[in-house]
Amino acid sequence: MSDASLSGATPAPKAKSSLLTQTALVRKRHRAGATLRWLGLAAISVVLFFLAVLLWSIVSRGVPALFQYQAQIELFYDPAILNPDGGDVDPAEIGGINLRTGFERGIFTNSLRQTLVEAGIDIEGTVERRWVAEAVAALDAAGLTGGGVVVEAAGAPADAARVFGQAGSALRAAATALSGDDADAALAARDAAAQALTDVGFDDAAATVAAIDAAGGADAVAALAATGYQQALLDAAGALRQPAQFDDAALSALIYATNRRDVRDRLVDNPDLVGTSETVGVPIDIAVTRYLSGELSGVGTAQLPPGFDIGQLSLVDAMVEADLVGNSFRWHFFTNPYSQSGEIAGIGPALMGSAYMMLVVLVFSLIFGVAASIYLEEFAPKNRFTDFIEINIANLAAVPSIVFGILGAAILFTLMDLGFGNSIRGTALLGGIVLSLMTLPTIVIATRASLKAVPPSIRDAALGVGASKVQMVFHHKLPLAAPGILTGTIIGIAQALGETAPLLLIGLSVSTGAALLSSPFSGGLLEQAQSMPTVVYLFAQNQDAPVREGLAQSAILVMLLLLFALNILAILLRRKFERRW
């Protein structure tokens, strides 16, 4: 400054503050802005993270569940089983055969057995070898080497089981005697145990047992237990008893052989099939599927599929080796009805039911919603009564969906009292009407908003050339509001598609009812229906873990895809019809 005044030129006006440094206030404002930005980023990251977790948990379980292991078996329609009395098989008789007699189970079991034999698999031998290996492994682990020789020498596994069982019992008796007060008895029992081991052929073990101090009391008991001989012998005996337990039921448990209705229907349709055979893919039991997909190792009790043992798994391994088991896409998931059995469960009627309900919702809520909106927006006088209606429509949008379910149930019971019987219960029509009530406010609000958004100049222009109010609305405002109405409608329908609670109350979740649907594509508006969300609910409640954790996710995946498709449709329609003015 002083230079400037010295130079005599006009002094530069003294700046109150420099532009080159930030004032405290500006710094504070920038800090606030940066904080807000980071908070926003953090919020979005959290949301994205949870979205990713959600999608991953659904996709990682749902996609594999869409594939199913199938056994290719030669299905032989055995006349001997179809008519146990011998002689010809009458088609009418087949139709009358009780499904629970297990005749088809017999067909399936025999066919599976035949297929395995043809593939060179020795069924009983495979099972036996697996169990013998298990017994020998148990013995080896306790230091009882040479178990295999003993089993071979004994002949049948059951005989070997008896030998090992006796030795184990002798050891158990010794342990009891050693803990007792009678020294003589303890000595005798110890020697007897050692002798039993020698008899079986485990000389080293016998020496070990004989070396235990019979007067040792508690120490002797501990020393005997530490050898682990008793447990190993009893385990081996248990394992060796298993092959004798293996029967047809254990064999047929591997595949899903209970689609009896199919077999019977096929036979009724075409009686010539009796006595012939055809290659069909039969689903592997859903529990075994987990073993095949590597979820369960089959080693140890906890790693076994529930209800299966290692003998059966060894057969599965043999079938895989013989290339009899393949993993294929579960097409029937999209056509079959819901079933308790995960092997054949599907979402066919649910898809159709949901589609029908969406149709009903579209028709009802679009017509009534748009009509109500046009009346309220364009024609209704503005008074307290219309204000009251408007407030209540807005309130209706916030009513919990279960309340609409209660309303639907009330309608249902009234109709049943009026003599419609049970026929309306759980139908797509009833479900659709209930969902329409739920969707209506959404559509009314969206429609009114888009009608309001049409510029008033269009209204003036139309009235100015002499259009009547109705012409103004239908020729000009409605077409311009259509994209908004469509978007609102699709969002409302997507919401309705995912709604479970009201449908549970009006009987759309009853699985037995939907089982009546012979073909998923024949269900009309007035037939028992299922819906996607209720089927997801049923899947998620299934007793089998693979259904709970696989098929439920698959169904959710299908539903999500449908919702995405609807939303994309909404966006495309909006893009296409959007006008600027």
Added chain:
Amino acid sequence: MNDMRLTERDVNTKEIKIEARQVQVFYGTTHALKDVDVEIEDKTVTAFIGPSGCGKSTFLRCLNRMNDTIDVCRVQGDILLDGEDIYDKRVDPVQLRAKVGMVFQKPNPFPKSIYDNVAYGPKIHGLARTKVELDEVVESSLRRAALWNEVKDRLDAPGTGLSGGQQQRLCIARAVATSPEVLLMDEPCSALDPIATAQVEELIDELRQSYSVVIVTHSMQQAARVSQKTAFFHLGNLVEFGETSKIFTNPEDPRTESYITGRIG
């Protein structure tokens, strides 16, 4: 143009198209227009001038009952079109608006094709029975609005894609297409640039051959250029009504003089 206007002014034997007597307009409790008496002649351009909020647009909208769409608006007094009271209970405003067309301040073509914009009025009023007739109406209306040569090759193009001046002429064509007898224009040039304004003004002058034109304008120059009769509104009152030349050169009321000379408004 000026010459022509002078000769027109001499002719004073035109019939009265619209006659307003003691018109009062209320918006709720606000008395927006008081005791307006105006006689609008056929084949004449009548301009309404006045400061903002003086009621000139309100009065214009009374002439084709566009005020009906405003709930709180009440109109009293008589407005006679060819001797018939347009506020009579038996009058259908839809029919009235076919006779009394309107052009708005902001060009407001429908978001449809140029053709559909013009054809809409004739269609709903049943003025054309066949496609050929409709084509003729559209062409003649666009010609009247001096737009035909600019758009004849793209009748299917959206009307909203035209320039501002073209849009306003399209709106005029749309109004003309219903064969009205009176054309109301509410500040038709206020959203336009000077060139477009000149085109529209020229057009108004031509339209005068066939219609009675009423124009509301903020621009006194415009009123002077296009109109033969001028009405000056102030604070809801019709202050002065008479020959345009007289209003602008020798006003009777001091308020008119103040407005014209720029002291008020």
